[in-house]
Amino acid sequence: xxxxxxxxxxxxxxxxxxxxxxxxxxxxxxxxxxxxxxxxxxxxxxxxxxxxxxxxxxxxxxxxxxxxxxxxxxxxxxxxxxxxxxxxxxxxxxxxxxxxxxxxxxxxxxxxxxxxxxxxxxxxxxxxxxxxxxxxxxxxxxxxxxxxxxxxxxxxxxxxxxxxxxxxxxxxxxxxxxxxxxxxxxxxxxxxxxxxxxxxxxxxxxxxxxxxxxxxxxxxxxxxxxxxxxxxxxxxxxxxxxxxxxxxxxxxxxxxxxxxxxxxxxxxxxxxxxxxxxxxxxxxxxxxxxxxxxxxxxxxxxxxxxxxxxxxxxxxxxxxxxxxxxxxxxxxxxxxxxxxxxxxxxxxxxxxxxxxxxxxxxxxxxxxxxxxxxxxxxxxxxx
Amino acid sequence: xxxxxxxxxxxxxxxxxxxxxxxxxxxxxxxxxxxxxxxxxxxxxxxxxxxxxxxxxxxxxxxxxxxxxxxxxxxxxxxxxxxxxxxxxxxxxxxxxxxxxxxxxxxxxxxxxxxxxxxxxxxxxxxxxxxxxxxxxxxxxxxxxxxxxxxxxxxxxxxxxxxxxxxxxxxxxxxxxxxxxxxxxxxxxxxxxxxxxxxxxxxxxxxxxxxxxxxxxxxxxxxxxxxxxxxx
Numbered sequence: 001x002x003x004x005x006x007x008x009x010x011x012x013x014x015x016x017x018x019x020x021x022x023x024x025x026x027x028x029x030x031x032x033x034x035x036x037x038x039x040x041x042x043x044x045x046x047x048x049x050x051x052x053x054x055x056x057x058x059x060x061x062x063x064x065x066x067x068x069x070x071x072x073x074x075x076x077x078x079x080x081x082x083x084x085x086x087x088x089x090x091x092x093x094x095x096x097x098x099x100x101x102x103x104x105x106x107x108x109x110x111x112x113x114x115x116x117x118x119x120x121x122x123x124x125x126x127x128x129x130x131x132x133x134x135x136x137x138x139x140x141x142x143x144x145x146x147x148x149x150x151x152x153x154x155x156x157x158x159x160x161x162x163x164x165x166x167x168x169x170x171x172x173x174x175x176x177x178x179x180x181x182x183x184x185x186x187x188x189x190x191x192x193x194x195x196x197x198x199x200x201x202x203x204x205x206x207x208x209x210x211x212x213x214x215x216x217x218x219x220x221x222x223x224x225x226x227x228x229x230x231x232x233x234x235x236x237x238x239x240x241x242x243x244x245x246x247x248x249x250x251x252x253x254x255x256x257x258x259x260x261x262x263x264x265x266x267x268x269x270x271x272x273x274x275x276x277x278x279x280x281x282x283x284x285x286x287x288x289x290x291x292x293x294x295x296x297x298x299x300x301x302x303x304x305x306x307x308x309x310x311x312x313x314x315x316x317x318x319x320x321x322x323x324x325x326x327x328x329x330x331x332x333x334x335x336x337x338x339x340x341x342x343x344x345x346x347x348x349x350x351x352x353x354x355x356x357x358x359x360x361x362x363x364x365x366x367x368x369x370x371x372x373x374x375x376x377x378x379x380x381x382x383x
Numbered sequence: 384x385x386x387x388x389x390x391x392x393x394x395x396x397x398x399x400x401x402x403x404x405x406x407x408x409x410x411x412x413x414x415x416x417x418x419x420x421x422x423x424x425x426x427x428x429x430x431x432x433x434x435x436x437x438x439x440x441x442x443x444x445x446x447x448x449x450x451x452x453x454x455x456x457x458x459x460x461x462x463x464x465x466x467x468x469x470x471x472x473x474x475x476x477x478x479x480x481x482x483x484x485x486x487x488x489x490x491x492x493x494x495x496x497x498x499x500x501x502x503x504x505x506x507x508x509x510x511x512x513x514x515x516x517x518x519x520x521x522x523x524x525x526x527x528x529x530x531x532x533x534x535x536x537x538x539x540x541x542x543x544x545x546x547x548x549x550x551x552x553x554x555x556x557x558x559x560x561x562x563x564x565x566x567x568x569x570x571x572x573x574x575x576x577x578x579x580x581x582x583x584x585x586x587x588x589x590x591x592x593x594x595x596x597x598x599x600x601x602x603x604x605x606x607x608x609x610x611x612x613x614x615x
Binding site: 001002009010012013282283286287288289290291292293294295296375376377379380 | 434437439440459460463464465466467468472474478479480481482483491492494495496498540552
């Protein structure tokens with residue numbers, strides 16, 4: 001491939017210029033990858049921390065009703081649609097917890113085994129254990145610290161209706177959200193139903209979906225399918241509208257930044273390669289006099305664009321990732337908790353590469369076209 | 384003998400606001416294997432004529448036939464191919480590519496048509512370096528040679544594809560008398576040994592007198608065409 005080896009040799013001969021333009025592309029790609037991945041990681045972290053261990057779609061009784069009627073039929077219908085990943089039933093109610101002279105308001109939450117898929121109880125219990133069939137309760141970390149309980153302690157629970165019962169503490173959990181850690185008492189579905197006298201009924205159906213961002217459409221589909229006015233269906237997106245519009249704005253501004261970077265890269269490469277055509281017009285004229293075809297002559301510049309595009313984008317993505325990890329380490333808080341969990345989107349990196357290489361090639365088209373017009377006589381006449 | 388170059392009724396007009404005609408109805412043939420010169424004052428049109436013969440320029444009117452093919456109506460790519468295979472150029476300036484070594488420069492016309500170098504062409508290049516007496520600098524960059532060495536490298540480059548014709552435009556214009564003499568000796572040797580046709584454009588009558596045929600151009604017209612009688 002003569003045009004390729006000519007391109008390589010011309011680039012090597014003009015080393016200073018080549019390094020400059022390649023570094024330029026590398027920095028642009030680094031900035032693009034850094035910003036792109038940072039925003040993606042930031043958004044993923046935000047969404048994960050907002051909805052990570054929570055249901056994405058929730059069914060609760062509508063109006064003043066305490067429980068969901070005919071819930072078995074609703075569960076069957078939901079499962080038949082195949083739209084949700086997990087559907088867990090829960091029975092919950094407010095109560096007061098007594099220990100000696102101390103009291104604390106709590107939310108007693110009874111779950112079936114499927115709820116572990118949503119909340120990850122097994123992994124958040126740090127002392128004792130969770131068993132969805134047991135009669136004991138799990139207490140949150142903050143409440144434990146406040147009241148000073150241990151595994152095996154018995155506590156008294158009083159419902160607003162006046163029923164009292166005694167339950168044993170079988171473990172402690174930390175769900176990462178202090179509001180839950182402070183107020184939740186987790187127990188089995190059956191136990192909660194008996195404490196509140198629900199008589200086998202439930203107060204909520206909690207679900208997760210494959211893609212959390214589809215929660216609103218799936219919720220709407222379920223609403224249509226169930227067509228039940230005694231229940232209300234909510235999803236995390238409508239509860240977090242402000243967060244989501246914030247994320248959208250962020251994505252848009254990140255996209256804008258990236259577009260400007262690409263455009264400036266194209267202009268810079270085109271400008272520098274245009275100068276190269278001028279600088280190499282003597283060589284081009286000689287090659288044309290020796291019978292190189294116009295197409296091959298212009299391919300020299302396309303290859304120059306391609307070579308610097310490829311090298312620049314590889315170096316740039318390495319630099320971008322380095323920046324990203326540097327940022328992650330630099331901003332991590334004490335206790336090694338990263339401010340942002342780095343999420344490497346390989347597809348995004350691949351797209352950035354393709355864009356960089358395409359940009360370099362497109363930029364090279366301009367000087368390549370100019371090279372077509374070069375007449376060897378002009379060069380020979382000038383000497 | 385058959386003609387390797389046939390020009391008939393060549394006019395060349397440069398239109399740059401005002402029309403400027405530099406060649407008028409030129410009819411000229413060159414025999415294969417001949418050793419010719421074109422002389423004339425600067426501005427006489429001799430270089431334009433050479434560029435038309437070399438397909439670097441096209442005539443405004445008239446026919447150009449090189450090695451049996453009409454070039455004035457050929458496509459750009461075909462012309463480039465013909466130029467690569469049939470014609471070798473030696474200019475006043477060596478026009479070597481400064482990024483490449485002497486050897487790489489010499490092989491460039493071959494690489495334009497063939498992606499891979501053959502053993503034969505490498506052997507041939509070595510022999511030519513030997514012939515023109517600059518074997519020791521064949522791996523030097525084009526910028527790291529004397530003027531004489533550069534011009535000899537340019538000659539080897541012109542010869543590498545076994546062209547039928549070598550077109551030389553003031554080839555000794557930048558050389559001292561010693562190198563000038565050596566250059567024409569090399570031209571003669573090649574003409575004799577390989578049978579390559581030479582057309583040398585010069586303003587120097589003494590150089591022209593060493594050739595077998597002198598064509599003189601004045602104001603775009605042929606005013607003299609003199610063939611020497613040579614004993615075979």
